[in-house]
Amino acid sequence: MYNTNMPGRNDLPTSRQLIRSTVVAMIVATLLLITTVLPAEYGIDPTGAGEVLGLTDMGRVKMALAEEMRAEKEIVAAMENAPVMSDYEVEAAQDSFASEEDVSAQEQSESALVLVDPIITKDEISIILDPGQGAEIKLTMNKGASVSYRWQSDGPVNVDVHGDPVNAPKDFYHGYGKGKNIAKSEGTITAAFDGKHGWFWRNRSDKTVKVVLETEGDYSEFKRVM
Template identity: 50%
Template sequence: MFNTNLPTLNELPTSRQLLRSTVVAVAVAAALLVTVVMPSEYAIDPTGAGRVLGLTQMGEIKKTLADEAAADAAVQPAAAPVSEAPAPQEQVATAPVAEPVAEPQPDLKSDEMTVTLKPGEATEIKLEMLTKARVSYEWTTNGVPVNHDTHGEPYNGPKGYYHSYSKAKQINADKGEFTAIFDGTHGWFWRNRSNSDVTITLRTKGEYLSIKRVI
């Protein structure tokens, strides 16, 4: 560390000197304010020195620009708020729904057929029917009993294959209803095991395409 000597009283400025320095500083500041600051910033030039120095013109330009900016701000319409357009919704392509196509249904038919069998003879009457078609039937004999089998055979089915709906031996009448379980021929087989002729009468009503005697 260095030791410094404190100044003596003779080296300190006197009160008069301080006052004079203060007055000089205020005077210089006031002169700068009047001759430089006021002309260049506010275009106010009480002494005329600012115009000589070109500072007043600078202040006038600043003032003009400020006035124009204020005028523009006064007449500028408030900006309307910008609303965001809704995002376009994605269009999902959907396949057209196909209308259900109704399957053609056969017309309701009704028929009556009569056959006569000699002793030992057999016969068969068949209906052509589609799957789920229904038919009601009734057959009777002239009193002589017969053996019967009500069954169905599919189109182009395996050889010897058939589906039996009902069968019985030595009866002289039967009635009922059945529903075809496949496309094909459906009907009745009778055999006369008696020693007398037998006459069979068959009545049918339902959703079949045709009726015919096979044998």
């Protein structure tokens, strides 16, 4: 049996050496935190080293994506919990809003949409979306009017096609379809009611994305609202 020799007192580190090693380790850890961890994870770069190493932009993108994800989850939760109304319920809600006695004539004129006779219109727009950014295009359409569309992007995006009626009730949501991580889509929207109908895109990637939308149909206004 082999017995190891116990280290002598002189072989053990002194208290001063232990304190010095601990201080050195703390200094190294603090430097790593300031120069790499904070810039890479949170976009905070007090020394400028993260910018030189290319870590600060990565941290800013992470924080922006995290914030956008929280906001998108809140929007999706609200949409999923919102009641989907039938055409009859939409018309009844519109009549109720129009007949409220506590709304002045001036407020009605400011909030009402101006809907003109439908005409065949064509439009095309290009939208640049930074990482985490969203954009929305709305067309003003009368009930029963149709528009054909085609959009494509050079990167995957999330899309929500929906409509808002005139004087929409609180928490109202009427969807025509959704897509996740797709790069193109085409089809036709037939307005379920008088109001605004269109597309909301969100760039969930870490690269800039270009979306091109083409439309043709019966609508009186083509507008980017976000």
